Amino acid sequence: MFLILSSLLPILAGILLWFIARRWTPASSKTHKKLPPGPRGLPIIGNLHMLGNTPHRALNGLSKKYGPIMFLKLGSIPMVVISSPSAAELILKTHDNVFSDRPRLDAVEHITNSSKGMAFAPPYSPEWRKTKKFSIQQLLNSAKIESFAGVRREEVEALLASIKTAASGGEVVDLSEMVGELIEKVTYKMLFGSNEKKYGLKRIVHEAMALIGAFNIADYVSFLKPFDLQGLYKRMKAVRKAMDNVIGEIINKHEEDARNGNKKGNMDFVDMMLFSKTLSSADKLDQENIKSLLFDLILGAIDTSYTWIEWTMAELLRSPRAMRRLQEELEANVGLDRMVEEKDLPKLQYLEMVIKETARLHPPAPLLVPRESMEDIEINGYYIPKRSRVIINAWAIGRNSSICPNINADDFIPERFIDSDVNIVGHDFVLLPFGYGKRMCPGAKLGLLNVKLIVSHLVHGFNWELPKGKSPSEMDMDEAYGLVTAKSKHLLAIPSYHLLL
Numbered sequence: 329m330f331l332i333l334s335s336l337l338p339i340l341a342g343i344l345l346w347f348i349a350r351r352w353t354p355a356s357s358k359t360h361k362k363l364p365p366g367p368r369g370l371p372i373i374g375n376l377h378m379l380g381n382t383p384h385r386a387l388n389g390l391s392k393k394y395g396p397i398m399f400l401k402l403g404s405i406p407m408v409v410i411s412s413p414s415a416a417e418l419i420l421k422t423h424d425n426v427f428s429d430r431p432r433l434d435a436v437e438h439i440t441n442s443s444k445g446m447a448f449a450p451p452y453s454p455e456w457r458k459t460k461k462f463s464i465q466q467l468l469n470s471a472k473i474e475s476f477a478g479v480r481r482e483e484v485e486a487l488l489a490s491i492k493t494a495a496s497g498g499e500v501v502d503l504s505e506m507v508g509e510l511i512e513k514v515t516y517k518m519l520f521g522s523n524e525k526k527y528g529l530k531r532i533v534h535e536a537m538a539l540i541g542a543f544n545i546a547d548y549v550s551f552l553k554p555f556d557l558q559g560l561y562k563r564m565k566a567v568r569k570a571m572d573n574v575i576g577e578i579i580n581k582h583e584e585d586a587r588n589g590n591k592k593g594n595m596d597f598v599d600m601m602l603f604s605k606t607l608s609s610a611d612k613l614d615q616e617n618i619k620s621l622l623f624d625l626i627l628g629a630i631d632t633s634y635t636w637i638e639w640t641m642a643e644l645l646r647s648p649r650a651m652r653r654l655q656e657e658l659e660a661n662v663g664l665d666r667m668v669e670e671k672d673l674p675k676l677q678y679l680e681m682v683i684k685e686t687a688r689l690h691p692p693a694p695l696l697v698p699r700e701s702m703e704d705i706e707i708n709g710y711y712i713p714k715r716s717r718v719i720i721n722a723w724a725i726g727r728n729s730s731i732c733p734n735i736n737a738d739d740f741i742p743e744r745f746i747d748s749d750v751n752i753v754g755h756d757f758v759l760l761p762f763g764y765g766k767r768m769c770p771g772a773k774l775g776l777l778n779v780k781l782i783v784s785h786l787v788h789g790f791n792w793e794l795p796k797g798k799s800p801s802e803m804d805m806d807e808a809y810g811l812v813t814a815k816s817k818h819l820l821a822i823p824s825y826h827l828l829l
C-alpha cells in the first residue's frame with residue numbers, strides 16, 4: 329500500500345502543480361494575447377506581497393524593470409500600472425472612454441452608498457451625471473468659488489491671528505493640525521453654512537481615506553473576507569456609522585431650520601440639495617444621492633488640500649533658499665503693510681513653481697483614485713483584459729518625466745519649472761495631482777486656490793524655523809500611505825511675525 333502511494337505521489341503532485349499553474353495563468357496566455365510585462369506572482373495572492381507599506385514606491389521600483397505599462401495580478405484581479413506621461417496619456421485621454429469606471433472596492437461599498445454619489449459611481453450613470461452637474465452648478469464653478477472669498481478671508485485671518493499669538497511667545501506650532509482645521513472650517517462653511525468643529529469630520533475623513541487606499545486582501549482573494557486578516561472591516565463599519573451620524577445630523581438641522589423659519593442669509597449647498605425648486609425632476613437628488621454626494625465632497629476637499637499644504641511647508645522648511653525666494657516674491661508683489669489677497673495670486677510665479685514642485689514630489693493622491701477598464705482593449709501592442717484595475721502612478725510619473733531628466737528627481741527644486749509651460753491640471757500628463765479626463769477632479773480650481781492662498785499667507789506673514797536642535801537635513805519626511813498620503817508625523821515649526829501691520 330505504502331509502495332503504491334509513494335509511486336503515485338509524484339503524479340499527484342504534478343496534477344496539483346498543473347492545476348495551480350492553469351488556475352493562476354492570466355487569461356491572455358490561454359488566448360495567446362500579449363499582456364504587458366510584469367513580475368511573476370505567487371499562487372492565490374499574485375503580486376500582492378510586492379506592494380509593501382508604500383505601494384507607489386514599490387510599483388515605481390518594479391516599473392524601472394518592467395516598463396511604464398506593467399501588468400500584475402492582485403489575487404485574481406488583473407492590474408495595470410502606468411508610470412510614464414505618454415502611457416498616462418493613452419489611458420486618461422486617448423482611451424478615456426474605456427478606462428473611466430471605478431472598481432467596486434469593499435471599503436467604498438461598506439463606507440458609502442457608492443453608486444448613488446459621484447466619485448465611485450459608474451461613469452455615464454444617471455446618478456454620476458446629476459451629482460456632478462449639481463456640484464459644478466452649485467459649488468465648484470468660478471462664480472460660486474469667488475462668492476466664498478469672504479469665508480476664506482475670515483478663517484485665514486483667524487488662523488494668522490492665532491499663529492501671531494504663538495509667535496509672540498516663541499512657541500512651537502503644529503502646522504499640520506492648524507492647516508487641517510482651517511481647511512475643515514472653510515469646507516464646512518461652503519457646504520453646510522456653518523464652521524462648527526463639533527462634527528469632527530477631519531478624523532473620520534482621514535480614516536476613510538486610509539481604508540479606501542489600503543490594498544485590502546479580501547478585494548482580491550474573496551474567500552479570505554470572513555477572516556478580516558487586516559482588521560479593516562471593523563474599522564469600515566465604525567467609519568460608516570460615524571459618517572452616517574454626522575451627515576444625518578447636518579441634514580436634520582437644515583430641515584429643522586427650514587421648518588422653524590430659522591434660515592438666515594443665502595441658501596447653502598445642503599439647502600440647495602434639499603430644497604431647490606429650480607431643478608427638473610431628472611436632476612433632483614434623493615436622500616441617498618445627498619448623503620453620498622456630501623460624503624464624496626467632504627472626502628474630496630479636506631485631506632487633499634491639507635496634505636498638499638503640509639508637504640509644501642515641509643519642503644520649504646527643508647529648503648531655506650526656496651523659502652526666502654518665495655518670501656521675496658511676496659514682499660515685492662504685496663509689500664509688508666498689507667496681507668495677501670486672492671487677486672495677488674496670479675502674479676506670483678515662484679509660488680506657482682513651488683506648488684508644482686510639491687505636486688511632482690508629493691502628489692496628494694500618489695496613485696490617484698483607481699480606475700477599471702470597461703472592455704478588452706489593446707494598447708501599444710499589449711492586451712488589457714476587461715475589468716482590469718488601472719493604477720496611474722502619479723508619484724512615479726513626476727520622477728520619470730522629461731522635467732527631471734537627470735539625477736535630481738528626488739530633490740525639491742522649484743526652478744526646474746522656470747522655462748517650462750508644464751501645466752498643473754494635467755494637460756501634459758507630467759503633473760497629475762487632479763488626474764485627467766472624465767474622472768478628473770471637479771474641485772481642482774477650488775483646491776488649488778485654497779492651497780496657493782494658505783501657503784502664500786503662511787510664508788508672507790511669518791518667518792519659519794524648525795524646533796530647536798533640528799536641522800533641515802534631519803527633518804522627518806516619512807509618508808503615511810493612504811488614498812491621500814500625508815506626512816506620517818505632524819509638521820512642527822516656530823513662527824516669527826514678519827509683517828508691519
Ligand code: HEM
Nearest residue numbers: 447628629632633692697761762763764767768769771775
Ligand atoms: C487640492 C486638492 C485636491 C486634489 C489634489 C484632488 C485630487 C483628486 C484626484 C486625484 C481625483 C481622481 C481623478 C481621476 O480619477 O482621474 C479626484 C477626484 C475627485 N475630487 Fe478631488 N482633489 C482636490 C480637491 C477637491 C475638492 C476641493 C473637491 C470638492 C469639494 C473634490 C472632489 C472630488 C470628487 C467628487 C472627485 C471624483 C470625481 C469623479 O470620479 O467623477 N476634490 N480628486
